[in-house]
Amino acid sequence: MGVTVRGLCVEGPGGAPLVRGVDLRVEPTEILGLVGPSGAGKSLVAAAMAGLIPPPALARAGRMDFDGRTLNMTDPRQWRGLRGRGVFLLMQSSAAALDPTMTIGRQVAEALSANGVMAPKQARDATGGLLAQVGLEPGLQRAYPHQLSGGMRQRVQLAMALGLRPRLLIADEPTTGLDPIMQAEILRLLRLMNARHGSAMMLISHDWRVIAAMAARVAVMERGAIVESGPTAQLMASPRHPTTRLAMAALRELEAARA
Numbered sequence: 604m605g606v607t608v609r610g611l612c613v614e615g616p617g618g619a620p621l622v623r624g625v626d627l628r629v630e631p632t633e634i635l636g637l638v639g640p641s642g643a644g645k646s647l648v649a650a651a652m653a654g655l656i657p658p659p660a661l662a663r664a665g666r667m668d669f670d671g672r673t674l675n676m677t678d679p680r681q682w683r684g685l686r687g688r689g690v691f692l693l694m695q696s697s698a699a700a701l702d703p704t705m706t707i708g709r710q711v712a713e714a715l716s717a718n719g720v721m722a723p724k725q726a727r728d729a730t731g732g733l734l735a736q737v738g739l740e741p742g743l744q745r746a747y748p749h750q751l752s753g754g755m756r757q758r759v760q761l762a763m764a765l766g767l768r769p770r771l772l773i774a775d776e777p778t779t780g781l782d783p784i785m786q787a788e789i790l791r792l793l794r795l796m797n798a799r800h801g802s803a804m805m806l807i808s809h810d811w812r813v814i815a816a817m818a819a820r821v822a823v824m825e826r827g828a829i830v831e832s833g834p835t836a837q838l839m840a841s842p843r844h845p846t847t848r849l850a851m852a853a854l855r856e857l858e859a860a861r862a
């Protein structure tokens with residue numbers, strides 16, 4: 604199965620081109636890395652693949668083959684019923700992903716029951732276990748999102764994803780702004796979801812070290828387009844595009860400074 608995106612174009616206000624004809628494929632059980640400088644359009648590609656582009660930007664063209672269907676990316680209504688168990692977007696801003704008016708426990712339980720994974724009572728009973736799997740105390744079920752740190756909110760989103768077992772998980776900068784221990788923990792959970800649940804995954808990061816550790820294949824974006832893609836090790840060893848070359852030089856400098 605997996606997912607194929609063809610000809611995705613996203614525009615901003617006044618028709619400004621933000622994503623220009625992106626094609627990509629994520630194989631059923633792989634982790635594809637999507638990397639590139641800030642503002643390249645990575646988050647917009649992620650959002651478009653979940654039918655969740657935030658206005659005023661909107662998709663002008665694009666098709667996505669997923670789950671035996673071809674979705675027209677200009678029509679977000681086509682994602683109805685697919686979000687959650689089909690496509691799960693682990694958002695960069697974990698604050699925006701959670702409802703501020705609902706307790707954590709209720710949100711996780713409702714995500715499971717609304718998606719038909721479990722009956723409401725069963726979902727309530729399962730919530731503590733899912734939170735424990737992501738290292739959160741069961742008592743946090745009664746907390747509201749604003750009472751949690753950014754890392755904890757990321758883990759709440761992951762607990763939902765663990766329960767839903769989406770066929771495609773898109774993780775948009777899941778470790779940005781987290782301390783190194785939390786970063787490693789989140790990456791471990793993502794690997795587990797990919798390996799144990801067989802979720803195809805697209806992992807967005809501007810950190811090549813994260814991409815190298817997680818993704819066998821990578822696509823590099825710049826100014827709204829994919830400029831280079833291929834096996835991560837190969838691409839890092841012999842980058843062709845100037846952007847990738849610059850990124851590799853910066854990475855080597857960083858590593859030399861550390862040594």
Ligand SMILES: Nc1ncnc2c1ncn2[C@@H]1O[C@H](COP(=O)(O)OP(=O)(O)OP(=O)(O)O)[C@@H](O)[C@H]1O
Nearest residue numbers: 615621640641642643644645646647657658659660
């Ligand atoms: N909802 C939106 N409406 C209008 N313009 C947007 C919207 N979201 C992003 N943009 C613009 O589109 C461009 C690409 O943004 P995007 O957030 O996709 O980049 P990115 O590669 O994910 O960057 P970062 O690594 O900083 O998150 C930027 O110039 C941004 O200002």
